[in-house]
Amino acid sequence: MARFISLLCVVLAATASVSSAWPTSKGSVRYKEVKVIKKGETFDGGMKTYQRSDIKCSGQSEGGWRDAVFKLEPGAKLKNVIIGPDQREGVHCDDNDCTVENVWWEDVCEDALSIKGGNKNSVTHVLACGAKNADDKIIQHNGYGHVNINGFYAENFGKLYRSCGTCGNIKRTVALNHVWGYNPK
Template identity: 60%
Template sequence: MERSRRSDIMCYEGEVQKDTAVFLVEAGDTLKNAIIGKNQKEGVHCDDHECTIENVWWDDVCEDALSIKGGTASSVTTVTNCGARYASDKVVQHNGYGTVKISGFFAQEFGKLYRSCGTCGDIPRTVTVENVYAIDPLVSVVTVNKNYNDQAKLSNIHVKTTSGNKDVKVCQWSQGSKTPSNLGRRSVGHPVSVLGQRHPHQQRVTSLIDDGE
């Protein structure tokens, strides 16, 4: 696979918008078998939802690896067999409506693998995440908004921390607003389920029960 990047943009230059991305994927289209280099601010934009992202690798994420916008409540974007590293904030940013399905993802040194937008208004979003191997998440694997009635389902999530830190928030709630705030982990009985998750020392659990920070 060839490495794609921008020759006119560096990560630290200019404002973040879709014309700083490497790829713009239209609704119904597929981006497949690509490596995205570090010279960019936004890796991939899917501005009308309904995109298929398959076997795409982000070598060094700047702002977001993948931004998903627009669509309707029935829109679905799939992200399959992909990977990203060095995202100081988000890998997948979901600003639009509908559902994002992530299956088979390697993530290393990242803030959040998936973030449901906390500043885009009262829009309920759904995410399913399965078969993930995550190394050194800085914040969480998934962050969703409690007050917007987001739904999240996670399965087969493997987390490794090189520091030995056991306090990893695999899935956490946020309070969406102009200035979103984190509310801590989500417990069973809420719209989040974690099945077959493994923590840094590889113990298997069936649920998260700690609601604290």
Template identity: 55%
Template sequence: MVKFDRAGSSGDCQEQKETGEADAVFILESGASISNVIIGKAQAEGIHCRGPCTVTNVWWEDVCEDAITIKQTGSGDVSTINGGGAFHAEDKVVQHNGAGLVKISNFFASDFGKLYRACGNCATHYERHVQLSNVCLNSGKEGVGINSNWGDTASLSGVKISGKPSAANVCCTYTGVNKGSEPPKIGCGDGYSACQYSESSVGSC
């Protein structure tokens, strides 16, 4: 539980300015894992996973731009985020730019835009999937955002909320677009087949 950040460097927090991998606190190669650390608020990019990775009990004091960026490219690749939590993400906590599946479990998020977003305008279009289980979402706008036109899916179980997001907004669908455009939102809730959950199953935390 040692704290790491990028204070005084190009990797320090620059609010919502688009930064890159060089500004990350940790860069994980394919198959790497990290556990039991705190990432301080003086950072922009948190963790970048170049391939499938495992992130266990990692906490972000202040997300700034993105907490975790997933870049795995195989359709069968799986990255796992288990335990830990994140605070103050104006936009996204987990940014899924690559392919495959991201599993997020036993996680806490507070004051955030989206817990997870499948990239909707990256240069390469992938089919992306996310599984959410046993998470507490406090004061957020959306749980997960996926692109249904690219075959993305979200499977949710044991999701609990405190205030916002609403039971419908724990899963929202978008139309993925080419780089340079902004993906339009289609809608949110269990009425969309890509969102695999029941609004009535969403509890409180």
């Protein structure tokens, strides 16, 4: 517990360089099913709000990638997106080596970003992102490898990052830089 508190203090001390300005949406898009970003592709959402037309948040009930707004294949990049409240899973990186950049979750449901699969050399990048209103965790890391969180604003949240506690002996690491946490629960 003392280690966690020490880490939290270090993380909060490094927050001064992260902006808390929430982006303004430039439009709205609703999907009837998960939008898959193919291997190696980049999806630039133009700072529009994306959500599901067929799913509403149902609290902390566990969903899967089919309940997400976006699913990223290996090497895919999602950028300049606002995730709206009508979704259960936000964004899924179910294989490895995804990048989310300038992605903002207005109202986190079960979790904002799920990272699964990969191998010990997998790296997922979370760059200049933010999330609000997460009853529990924002980023769930159930896979192998490393998650690099560089520039993140979290408001009204339980946990910024959660490493799977029931995934067995799977080595995973995380680096946190320029994180601002406001009103953690």
